[in-house]
Amino acid sequence: MKNALESPKESSGQESLTRQAYMRLRDDILTGDLAPARKLKIDELRGDYKIGSSPLREALSLLTSDGLVERLDQRGFRVSPVSAGEFDELLKTRCWLEERALRESIANGGSDWEEAIVLSFYRLSRVPRSSDSDHFVANKDWEHHHKRFHMALIAACGSTQLLRFCDQLYDQNIRYRQITGPTAYPKRDTQQEHEDIMQATLDGKADLAVERLVSHYSQTGSILSSVLDK
Numbered sequence: 001m002k003n004a005l006e007s008p009k010e011s012s013g014q015e016s017l018t019r020q021a022y023m024r025l026r027d028d029i030l031t032g033d034l035a036p037a038r039k040l041k042i043d044e045l046r047g048d049y050k051i052g053s054s055p056l057r058e059a060l061s062l063l064t065s066d067g068l069v070e071r072l073d074q075r076g077f078r079v080s081p082v083s084a085g086e087f088d089e090l091l092k093t094r095c096w097l098e099e100r101a102l103r104e105s106i107a108n109g110g111s112d113w114e115e116a117i118v119l120s121f122y123r124l125s126r127v128p129r130s131s132d133s134d135h136f137v138a139n140k141d142w143e144h145h146h147k148r149f150h151m152a153l154i155a156a157c158g159s160t161q162l163l164r165f166c167d168q169l170y171d172q173n174i175r176y177r178q179i180t181g182p183t184a185y186p187k188r189d190t191q192q193e194h195e196d197i198m199q200a201t202l203d204g205k206a207d208l209a210v211e212r213l214v215s216h217y218s219q220t221g222s223i224l225s226s227v228l229d230k
Contacts, residue, residue: 021051021059029068029079030174031138037081040069067172084225087176091221094169098217099210101154101162106206109156114202120145120152121198125191138178149194153201153213176224188219 025045028034045056060077063069070080105113124145131137147170154166193216200209 017051017055018058018062021049021055022062024049024051025056025059025063026066026068026171029063030143030171030178031140032175032178034079036079036175038079039072039075040077040079042076066168068175082176082179087221087224090169090172090176091217094166094173095214095217097162097166097169098150098154098213101157101159101166102201102210102213103206104158105154105156106201106204106209108158113152113156116155117149117152117198117201120149121194124149124194129190143174149198153197177220179224190216193219 025034025040034040040060042053042056045051046053049056060069061071064071064077068080069077071077124142127142127145128139129142131139150170151163151167154163157163193212197209197212197216200212
């Protein structure tokens with residue numbers, strides 16, 4: 001509950017700073033700039049982000065709900081660690097949920113849904129996976145359009161709860177994909193994989209679309225498992 005003496009302007013400003021802190025921390029966690037298992041000390045974050053302690057604490061609490069940050073008893077916060085076991089569970093859950101979401105979307109989607117898929121694929125295809133052609137450097141623009149494409153595929157599933165879960169799992173998966181990027185980038189034609197998934201989806205071939213989507217995710221999973229096991 002907000003303090004009764006707190007003015008609407010002050011409240012709005014605090015919420016804006018919390019939102020700013022949340023988005024910046026989230027972005028740095030997803031891209032790996034804040035590495036898995038790194039301790040998040042408020043004093044250090046204040047210096048790095050130039051944001052006060054209260055908005056930072058509120059932002060970190062929000063990120064715990066997203067599964068991107070862990071609260072340590074009496075010891076503050078840390079970036080959630082990564083592990084092969086957690087990724088296996090994440091991959092399995094994503095495949096379960098997105099299979100249902102994709103099947104429902106194919107059954108119920110109309111022309112607007114189809115056009116959104118085509119447009120999102122086109123925009124994704126225009127952005128390079130890596131910012132550097134000689135070695136892998138994660139391209140944030142590609143990541144943005146990649147998520148738009150995958151969420152467009154399942155957008156007509158008819159369940160906001162299902163979409164919310166898939167959105168959250170996608171974000172958790174980004175951290176793992178950053179680990180596989182340097183290994184997977186030279187070996188995979190992800191654009192062709194995306195096109196194949198899109199075509200089966202637009203053709204209404206639910207079994208084939210699901211098969212291709214799961215294969216797309218599983219290839220990343222196989223590469224990641226080999227990296228995490230080292």
